[in-house]
Amino acid sequence: MYKQTCTNLLNLTPVEVTAWLNSFDAVISDCDGVLWVYGNAIGGSVDTMNQLKKMGKSIYFCTNNSTKTRAELLAKGVELGFQITEEGIISTAHATAEYLKHRNFNKCVYIIGSEGIAQELDAVGIRHTRVGPDVMQGNLGEFMAKHLKLDSNIGAVVVGFDEHFSFPKMTKAASYLSDPNCLFIATNTDERFPMPSFVVPGSGSFVNAIKTCAEREPFVIGKPNPAICESLIKHKKINPARTLMIGDRANTDILLGYNCGFQTLLVGTGIHHLCDVQRWKRSTNPEDKKLIPDVYLPKLGDLLPAIVNTMTHGSY
Numbered sequence: 131m132y133k134q135t136c137t138n139l140l141n142l143t144p145v146e147v148t149a150w151l152n153s154f155d156a157v158i159s160d161c162d163g164v165l166w167v168y169g170n171a172i173g174g175s176v177d178t179m180n181q182l183k184k185m186g187k188s189i190y191f192c193t194n195n196s197t198k199t200r201a202e203l204l205a206k207g208v209e210l211g212f213q214i215t216e217e218g219i220i221s222t223a224h225a226t227a228e229y230l231k232h233r234n235f236n237k238c239v240y241i242i243g244s245e246g247i248a249q250e251l252d253a254v255g256i257r258h259t260r261v262g263p264d265v266m267q268g269n270l271g272e273f274m275a276k277h278l279k280l281d282s283n284i285g286a287v288v289v290g291f292d293e294h295f296s297f298p299k300m301t302k303a304a305s306y307l308s309d310p311n312c313l314f315i316a317t318n319t320d321e322r323f324p325m326p327s328f329v330v331p332g333s334g335s336f337v338n339a340i341k342t343c344a345e346r347e348p349f350v351i352g353k354p355n356p357a358i359c360e361s362l363i364k365h366k367k368i369n370p371a372r373t374l375m376i377g378d379r380a381n382t383d384i385l386l387g388y389n390c391g392f393q394t395l396l397v398g399t400g401i402h403h404l405c406d407v408q409r410w411k412r413s414t415n416p417e418d419k420k421l422i423p424d425v426y427l428p429k430l431g432d433l434l435p436a437i438v439n440t441m442t443h444g445s446y
């Protein structure tokens with residue numbers, strides 16, 4: 131329905147919105163920039179998601195944020211008022227651990243990342259290195275001669291968001307990856323976090339640094355790679371054609387929807403806006419065309435009156 135037209139739902143009649151609401155059974159929503167921002171719920175998002183659930187839709191939260199475990203994400207969602215369960219949380223830290231578990235990985239993981247990854251690996255019994263600071267000691271010569279020690283048990287390098295990213299970590303990761311049998315996994319490739327007056331590097335910045343140095347391409351777990359939704363589709367928990375992906379960032383959320391055959395909704399409360407979509411519509415690059423969502427709303431909460439209307443009047 132409205133395939134890659136970026137139709138503004140506010141311009142449709144109530145009957146048309148109801149038909150659209152009835153065209154999907156499952157909803158997968160990005161978190162930051164759609165449901166909440168800086169830890170606060172975005173106006174109307176809680177009621178909208180809870181009402182969609184009340185309508186009978188399966189609800190999933192899907193985040194590329196690798197710093198938190200599913201349990202932590204669940205606690206945050208519940209605290210803000212969302213009716214969600216741990217099975218409804220799709221996170222890159224958890225998906226990374228699951229990916230390694232399904233490969234019967236039995237070596238040790240070198241982590242460039244934070245606690246979320248470490249705890250999800252612990253939960254499936256996979257050994258890993260410690261997270262936190264690993265700072266440069268002395269000059270390069272001293273570091274190489276005295277301090278650089280490699281662990282022969284490492285069988286995978288996992289790169290996510292790491293606020294303690296450093297020269298020693300980069301050196302170790304690239305050295306481990308010089309063994310072609312060592313797996314190279316990136317939780318996600320989001321370039322940056324926009325803040326009001328700063329730019330904060332995202333996981334993608336660290337992944338690119340390691341990729342350049344290791345001269346290898348990582349396997350990316352997070353959006354837009356379908357790997358993050360693979361088990362939902364494989365276990366028939368969702369039917370892609372009747373699944374709606376909601377996001378604020380086109381090159382992760384909307385592209386995931388495109389890659390999985392989901393319907394897509396872009397909301398204007400985060401990274402990308404209508405002006406970006408106009409640019410992709412004009413572009414001659416076929417990759418840009420994949421970023422165009424089916425439908426658009428200024429914010430998720432704008433859907434609430436239409437849901438209440440549909441639930442009151444049925445399907446007309």
Ligand SMILES: [Mg+2]
Nearest residue numbers: 160162163378
């Ligand atoms: Mg987002």
